[in-house]
Each structure stands twice: as C-alpha cells, then as structure tokens.
Amino acid sequence: MYDQIFEQMKAQVCKKLDNLDKHLTYHCKEHTFDVLEQSIRIAKAEGVTNAHQLHLLKVAALYHDSGFLETYADHETHSCMIFLSEANRYGFSDEDKEQIIQLIMATKIPQAPDNLMERIICDADLDYLGRDDFYKIGDTLRQEFLHYSIVKSDDEWEALQLKFLLNHHYHTQASQQLREPVKQRHLHQLQ
Template identity: 30%
Template sequence: MDTILRRVENHVLKILSEQLPNHYFYHNYTHTQRVVKHINELVSAEGLGEKESEILQIAGWFHDTGYIRSRHNHEEESAQMAEAFLKAEGYPEDSIATVKDCILITKKNGKPSNLLQKIICDADFSHFASKNYMEISDLLREEFRLLDGKDYTDISWAEENINMFEEHHKFYTAYAIANWQPQKGKNLLKLKKNLSKLREKKEKDKLKKADLKRKKKKAETPERGVETLFRVTLRNHTNLSNIADSKANILLSVNAIIISLALSTLFPKLDKASNSYLLIPTIIFMGFSVASIAFSVLATRPNVTRGKFSRQDVKDKKVNLLFFGNFHKMSLEDYEEAMKEVREDKEYLYNSLTKDLYYLGKVLDKKYRLLRITYTVFLVGIIISVIAFGIATYYVSLSY
C-alpha cells in the first residue's frame, strides 16, 4: 500500500544513500531508522492517535536529512526539505508546520513544549538507553574525527559523554523515564568506571614512563661517568707529558748554553801551561753537561712503531687504533673500516681507550724517570764541578 509514510521513507532512503557523504558514521540512515523505531514505541506507550503517529514518523524520517546540505544548522535544512517534499505531496499545511516544529526541537538543548516534541526528543537520544551504547558512541567519535578534526583521547571522550549524560540530556516522556532511564543510568555508571580505569592506567603509564626515564638516566649515568673518567685522565696525562717535555727542553737549553760558554771561554785558556790546573775540573764540568743533555734527549725522544696492523689484529681486538703509531702506515680505507668496528663495539672502544691510557702512563713513567736522572746528573755535576774548580784553584794558590 502506497502511503505518505512509505513515500517519505523511500525518499529519505534515496537521498541519504545517494547524497550523504561516507564520513557520517553516526548521523546516517541507520540512526534514522532507530529514531523512527523508538518513535513508534513511544507513540504506542503514550496511546497517541494515527495522525500524531504519522506526523512524528515523518519528522523522524526527515530530522537528519539536512546533513546532506550542511552540518551546521542541519535542523533548519531538514525542516525545509520536509516542507518542500510534503507540499509537493499535498500534505496539510498545519501538519507540515507541526512536522517542522518537531524537527527543529531536536536541536541540542531544545526544550520540548508538548508531547509530540517530547517523544521525538526522547527517540533521538534513545541510544543513551541502548545496551550497545559504547559501540554507537564510537561511531559518533569517529565521525567527529573525520569531519571536525576532533581527535578525542579515550579519557576526553569518556568525559564528554558523561558531561552529556549529566548536564545536557534528560528523558521527557513517562515511558522513557520508566523504561529507558534505568539502562541510561547503567551506561553512565559504565562510562564512569571506564573513565576511572583510564585515568588509573594513564597515571600508571605516567609513573612507568617516569620510572623508565629514571632507570634510563641511571643506566646512562655510569656510561657518562666512564666517558668523563677517560676524558679527564687523558687530559691529565697529556698535560703531564707536556710538562715533562718542557722541563727536559729547559735542561737541554741550559746545558747547551753552558757547553757553548765553556767552549768559548775555558778551552782557549787550557793551551797555556799555567792554566793546566783547570783541565780536570773542565772535563768534569763538560762531562756532566753532556750527560744532562743526553738524558734530556732520551726523555723527549719519540718512539716510532711499525705503524701497521692486520685485519686479524682488529678482529682479535689486539690493536689500539686511537694511537697514531699503530696506523700511520695504513691506507685511509683500511683505517676507516677498522674504526667502523671500533665505533660499533662499545667494549672495543673502551678497551682501546684503556690501552691508550696505560701506554701513555708507561711513556710518562719513562719520561719522568729519565727527567729525574737528568736533574740529578745536572745537580750533582754542578756541585762536583764547583768543588773541582775550587780544589784546583786552592792547590794552585798554595804553589805560589
């Protein structure tokens, strides 16, 4: 039987299936069917007549058709579309006005003033009392994300739903209050429990993240400490080596000056027989100066190694690639390949730094031992030379 309700239903199905964008996961034909279904349930419970039932069903079918034109003020668009269709069908003007009023009252925060408006408002939000509310709610959440760019977190979405339940919605009809309100209350309780769990999880995740960060920092601290240890120790060893070289160079320069002066002043006088008493003190003096120079040179003399290594040496971690003496004769390609292994192997890197410290310490030990001998020779030489010159001069003065 071709009735106005059948033509309305077919018309709404056609425009929603053909013109409604795919991003409307919630406000679509399924939602419209659900609203009409619950309108019929409320109409039956309230005992309304056929005319009122027809008006409400028409309003239910049209109430979200405006989404094909605009998301904003879609109620006005829906009302205009319903009016245009119904006029073309010859529907009574007063009934059209009532249909429009029922559609417009579905605006958010609308205040229904009569039973028809209360029924359609309750039917529009009947999913609040659905056992599948969480799944239906997720469809609306995805619609908001795609159309408005509102990417709600689980917590913010739960808070949004709870706020809607408690602050912005209530059922108006006696049937909805008696039969739907209890399930709505269960859904609200479930929302609050979920929110509590989500907040607990967030807090646990926050604590876990902080704990991981603390553990990571704690794990990194020894490594940084090791790096600082190597850096400071290597710098100290280098400074000590520079000090040793500087001291050796000072002694080398002083003794070189002494020998130069001796050659220019003392040796010319030794040709005379009257100055023969200066021969032994001069030889002693020159001997100690030459010995000081020799030890100074030994303290600063570099030790040149073979400057090569094999791939097996790198594989066995036997070569210290941080010391130039071990690679100065190698090609750049071989050295880069070997250094790549050092960079990728933290143990090899630290072992190389340890070896570098050890052998630098051995070099310092040798330098400072030779430097100590040099200073001792120089000091003893000066003392003995002065005594020798004094004794020689004393015996010459007695002979006169």
C-alpha cells in the same frame, strides 16, 4: 491512506540518505530508521493513538537529520527546508507542515520539547543512551566527531560524552522507565 503516503516518502528519503557523507558514521540512514522505529514505540507506550498525529511524527522522524545532506552545523534548519521542498506533493496542510517543522527543530541539542509529540521524538533521537548498544553506537559518534574535528582526541570525546550524559534527561514517562536505569548504569561505568 497515511501508510501509502508515508511509504512513498520513506522510499524517497531513503534514496536521498544514500548520498550522505560516508564519514557520517552516526548520523546515517540507520540512525534515521532507528529514530523512526523508536518514535513509533514510544508513541504507543505513551498512549498516542491518533493516526494523523502518528503520521506527522513519523514524517518528522524520517526527515529530522536529512539536513546533513547539506551541512553539519544547524542541520535541523536544513532538514526543515528539505521537508518543505517536498511537502506539497504529499498534500500536507500549512498546519501539518508547521507541526512537522516544530518536531524536527525539537531534536536540536539542547533539547527543549514543548509538548508530548516533541518529547517523543526527542527521546527517540537519543534512545540509544539507555540501551545495551550504547557503546557500539557511541563509538560511531566518536568517529564522526573526530573526523569533523568536533573533538580532537579520545580524551576530549570521553569528557564530552560524560558531560552530555550528566546533563541529559528523558522527557517521556515511557523512556524514563525503560531507558533511564540503563543510561544511569552507563554513566556510572563512565565515571
């Protein structure tokens, strides 16, 4: 039951994400699908087996950056509004909708997750920090930040990246074990 509904939602969101600004080199469709994949992987590693909870997590991952279709700043709020505008056709209860909104909003930087599901989506959103494709993906964020004038130069980017890594921590045991050692290696290389 959940799979069929989710596949319908995924197709719809995927079609929408094709309209993202081409300068969103990091916050793109590939990032959304990476967060979705990592959410499922981390949930499994954390022992989450409840099909309903997994469904809500997957939906939140799917919509978490859809707000970039409308705005850069505070995109999470817009992601929630996009989800809510489509939620009724998929039969979500008010409680489900609230939980998905909380999951989406948990990804806002700085992250402050309140429960396991929020910790999972937060770690999935920043999973790449502790992976071997860190520099490749980081470069897409650097390009995006330069384009949108979030940073003005590569030096400013490197300082921001270093500060972000120093302040970041993974929230789930699974990510702390798997990703933290690699993230620390990246941090050491940047210092």
